[in-house]
Structure formats: C-alpha cells, structure tokens
Amino acid sequence: ELYLKPIPRKLxxxxKREYKIVRSIQQFLHCRTDIVIRRTDKSKVFYIGKAIDFERKAEEYMLKTEAYQEITNGRSPLSD
Structure with a gap:
C-alpha cells in the first residue's frame, strides 16, 4: 500500500532541488584537478582537500615511518 501513495509535492x-545541488558539486569537484577526494579508513567519511597538502602529508608519513618505498621507475621491487 505504501508503494501506491503518491509522493507529496513538497518532498x-x-x-529535485537537492539532486541539482549534489550534481553541481560533483561537476565542480570533477573539474578541479587540485582537489583530492578520498574515503577515510574504516569509516564512511570523506576527506576533501588540496592535492598539494595530500601529497605533502603522504610524503611526510613515508619519511617518518620508513615503511614505504616510492616507485619511481614504474617497476615494483616485489616482483623480483
């Protein structure tokens, strides 16, 4: 019976208005190459920030932990 009821006009x-807002935000973010959108670990929260800041933080983390090695020649050292 719920499926037969029409949706109220205000709703x-x-x-429609919220759909237009979401689409405009998606188009704006898609055109901006200087913005990074990533989902955070173990949550449904998104990180939206400048690509430069994201790269800087990643590099700082790699230097601090020494757990990662940057691949510059396109060949993974694990494949050897």
Whole structure:
C-alpha cells in the first residue's frame, strides 16, 4: 500500500532541488584537478582537500615511518 501513495509535492520539489545541488558539486569537484577526494579508513567519511597538502602529508608519513618505498621507475621491487 505504501508503494501506491503518491509522493507529496513538497518532498518532490525538495528532492529535485537537492539532486541539482549534489550534481553541481560533483561537476565542480570533477573539474578541479587540485582537489583530492578520498574515503577515510574504516569509516564512511570523506576527506576533501588540496592535492598539494595530500601529497605533502603522504610524503611526510613515508619519511617518518620508513615503511614505504616510492616507485619511481614504474617497476615494483616485489616482483623480483
């Protein structure tokens, strides 16, 4: 019976408006190559920030932990 009821007009208008907002944000972020969008670990939260900051933080973490090795020649050292 719930499927047969029409959606209220106000709710339809709101849904269309919010859809347009989401689409405009998606298009804006897609055009901006200087912005990084990543999902954070073990959560449903997104990180949105400058690509330069993201690269800097990743490099700092790699230097601090010494757990990672940057591949510069395109060949993985693990394949040997």
């Amino acid at each position: 339809t208008i709101r849904a």
